[in-house]
Amino acid sequence: AQSVTQPDIHITVSEGASLELRCNYSYGATPYLFWYVQSPGQGLQLLLKYFSGDTLVQGIKGFEAEFKRSQSSFNLRKPSVHWSDAAEYFCAVGPSGGYNKLIFGAGTRLAVHP
Amino acid sequence: NAGVMQNPRHLVRRRGQEARLRCSPMKGHSHVYWYRQLPEEGLKFMVYLQKENIIDESGMPKERFSAEFPKEGPSILRIQQVVRGDSAAYFCASSAGQIQETQYFGPGTRLLVL
Numbered sequence: 001a002q003s004v005t006q007p008d009i010h011i012t013v014s015e016g017a018s019l020e021l022r023c024n025y026s027y028g029a030t031p032y033l034f035w036y037v038q039s040p041g042q043g044l045q046l047l048l049k050y051f052s053g054d055t056l057v058q059g060i061k062g063f064e065a066e067f068k069r070s071q072s073s074f075n076l077r078k079p080s081v082h083w084s085d086a087a088e089y090f091c092a093v094g095p096s097g098g099y100n101k102l103i104f105g106a107g108t109r110l111a112v113h114p
Numbered sequence: 115n116a117g118v119m120q121n122p123r124h125l126v127r128r129r130g131q132e133a134r135l136r137c138s139p140m141k142g143h144s145h146v147y148w149y150r151q152l153p154e155e156g157l158k159f160m161v162y163l164q165k166e167n168i169i170d171e172s173g174m175p176k177e178r179f180s181a182e183f184p185k186e187g188p189s190i191l192r193i194q195q196v197v198r199g200d201s202a203a204y205f206c207a208s209s210a211g212q213i214q215e216t217q218y219f220g221p222g223t224r225l226l227v228l
Contacts (some may be wrong), residue, residue, distance in 0.1 A: 046218070
């Protein structure tokens with residue numbers, strides 16, 4: 001069955017520190033992979049996506065992610081975290097059923113200390 | 115170019131009442147997805163619709179829930195005889211195509227059942 005695992009429920013980092021959020025997936029074919037960010041009480045904003053090609057993907061707000069097929073992972077990274085990055089981050093995989101149905105992980109809540 | 119619009123943003127219902135959630139996709143998008151987010155959880159797929167057609171409703175409870183996307187007007191997610199367990203955030207997403215197209219999410223409707 002297709003699934004997404006985000007092992008870290010909560011992560012706290014200091015402002016200016018580097019960040020890596022983990023995402024592992026189970027998928028029967030070449031996946032499309034996404035990272036979304038959700039601020040409190042808001043909808044989801046797409047940070048970046050991987051469909052094919054270069055396995056290192058650049059996104060908005062200084063984020064990047066690397067697709068590693070051998071590890072079934074798509075970890076999100078940022079070299080220097082800003083206080084405004086505090087939010088919940090969701091990894092998602094698709095398509096499913098031949099269209100863009102997304103399967104989401106449970107999310108990682110990021111707190112940033114000044 | 116307006117994004118995905120959902121209304122109402124917040125909805126309070128008493129047990130047994132009906133909840134009607136609306137979603138207007140981005141201009142030019144004819145594919146709509148509904149997801150539900152329970153407290154402290156990730157998003158779970160409910161239903162995928164194209165104009166006038168339900169393509170996949172495998173994530174939607176068999177009873178009390180229905181969805182439509184008419185030729186004219188917004189997509190509607192309808193919950194009849196709501197129960198406390200229906201309290202959640204309901205997100206709508208739209209895309210321009212079926213595969214390899216980014217889903218853009220609305221701000222969500224937060225339903226509270228008293």
